[in-house]
Amino acid sequence: MTGEDRADLVFNALADRTRRDILRRSMDGELSVSALARPYAMSLAAVQKHVAVLDRAGLVTKHRRGREQLVRTDMATVQAAQALLDEFEAVWRARIDRFTDVLNTPNEGAAP
Amino acid sequence: MTGEDRADLVFNALADRTRRDILRRSMDGELSVSALARPYAMSLAAVQKHVAVLDRAGLVTKHRRGREQLVRTDMATVQAAQALLDEFEAVWRARIDRFTDVLNTPNEGAAP
DNA sequence: CTAATCTACAACCTAATGGTTGTAGATCTG
């Protein structure tokens, strides 16, 4: 899987408010799928699918404890998303820097 | 529109590699829609739709120059997305801090 | 003026999304 593939999965997973909420809630300690589902006005199966999307994106990991599946957010992946946006900003700043360089260079390429 | 609504739009816009590419390319100077479309193996109309998605999300602004529409990325919105992920990280760190606090507090709530 | 270019938008198609219900396998509880 390429980096772009991973970015697709991560941003897509983040593009749903229920999933963002699940992500936040499972940062604050491990919760089972049904515990996560409780507050939402949707079926357990729907929440389960949301968790699966987060899982596929690597934003969350699951591990069994008896009959329940505990969900924990993987901060490294959240940070990878941050890094991507930081990269965007770096490109932006590089452009600004090039621009101010041109302004500050006296007579660059002027006629002799 | 709520903050969650905006987050939906922004992350959804970022969840497509063509749109991320358009975003990067229009950080590096203003480009017309058809100039943006040229490198991609898809119709102009398709690229136009992608630009529209970025526009609705506020990641990009358009302004006319003659018959062409120049596209410029709005860094403030990119930074807003960064801020959202930073907020996630803050929640995460707060949890870690609470945890280490408990460890470092001697005999808190112990039997008298 | 005429022809070419740039953009917008509608209509259409297919595949993916977000939701539902129902079934079934594990695991715990009494």
Next chain:
DNA sequence: CAGATCTACAACCATTAGGTTGTAGATTAG
């Protein structure tokens, strides 16, 4: 053991998304 709970998964449905082609309005070039 019997019943309840937790999870997974399939089948289905309605809507959205990403793509296409085609039409039409401005603007520029010759």
